[in-house]
Amino acid sequence: MSKSKIFASFADAVRDIPDGSVIGFGGFAVVGMPINLYGALAEQGARGLTCVSNGTRGGATLPSDGPDMGPLITNGQVKKVICSFTAPTRASQKLVFSEYYEKGLIDAELVPQGTLAERMRAAGAGIPAFYTPAAVGTELAEGRETRRFQGREYLLEYALPLDYAFIRAYQADDAGNLRFRRSQRNFNPLMAMAARITIVEVEEPILPRGAIDPDDVHLPGIYVHRLIKIPPAPEGWWPQRPAEVARQEAARSPR
Amino acid sequence: MSDAKGLTRQQMCDRLAMEFEDGWIVNLGIGIPTLCSNFDFGDKEIIFHAENGVIGYGPLTGPGKEDLHLVNAGGQHVTLRPGAAIVHHADSFGLIRSGRIDVTVLGAYEVAANGDFANWKMAGQKGGGIGGAMDLAACARHVFIAMEQTTRNGSPRLVERCAIPVTARGVVNLVITNCGLFEITREGMALKEIAPGVTVDEIKATTGCALRVPREIPPVRLRA
8 A cells, every 4th residue: 555645744744845836725715725734834934935826815714813825925935926816805905915015025926817727727637828818908918929719819828837736625535535615626626736746634534545435526636645634723723704703803902 | 976866886786687687697796796696686597606616606694604615706605506516716717718607797997988997906006906807807798897986086987998907808888887877889888877866967077988878868777
């Protein structure tokens, strides 16, 4: 039997991540976001990272001191972010990343969300590039290759391969087969398929192989290399209900 | 313009929602457009799609009842309607790009008379927030915009040509503001319906492009 994919701790699972890695972080809002792996990487300290993620902040279901990309940025670990939002979606929000980006301390590549997903799908599917109608005629297309098909203009986009994918799943078996729950799937399987090494934080106890019917597997274990069961709070990070987060923030803030 | 006249944001979205046809797949952007899902569609079956792969979501959940695994495009916790399905992001945008979205309703900073619109980057801003707007705007069968008539300092949002970077070109069909309903036609911007208490002169004064106004201008329909 081959080496076990199950790791005892988040620290063990990220110990060998080298400086300069390209890492995809799954999740949309906080759903499916690898909160615990973010925390472990901030402690591990790898630098010069290129981070790929839809956005850099989990939103209202993660306390403001909860680990997202923010600590990696304030630690000086991040060189570049590839994402669909460099600015917050609401004027009232503050993003650590936006501040660093606007001051020129971090590079960013802003990509339409569907293009971001498809670039990783392409990397995981052996497709080097593709044409998309998104962003045609905009500032993003300036100076770039376009081509007409059947009378319509399309923009050339390149595959986005990753060194590592950090993702979160609902269930896993010890072969690494994964299931996601509700909107948790989002970018997670795409990042895993685009990556050389996929590290997964798993919500439910890890199942013996065979416990997930092959027809019900959302992401086959051949794309998955490391599994860590998330411990209960407070040792492990879990999303919380917005009202609970607001209560905790209010209790912490000085009066 | 005083609060006593014009449309509320819910009334704006109700008016756009009246245009949705039975069986349409509808994608609502973040902000004002999310209110379209509060409209009573009666016998019409409307399928709401969220860019994060949720097909067939329902109303927002009440406090304390949130399913922490389930959000819409704005990160709000929603419910699922019977018959819902969930896909990953590449499939979600695959169905957007392949033209399966009948209408997307988006917010905007500016809409131009030629159907261009801008909603991802303000003047002078470095970077911005695109999200799924460029994919949706380029590929949905109809693009509706819900926005205020003017900026906070009173500048028109309906303009001849967008001054800030556009999201997509020549795609907008219909615009609702607090002052009225506007259609983008081959001949440019046309006023279709006017909000209660608002005059045509007020609309002309707050519109930054040529506006075709019919002799008889009906009020904005508030109920189907």
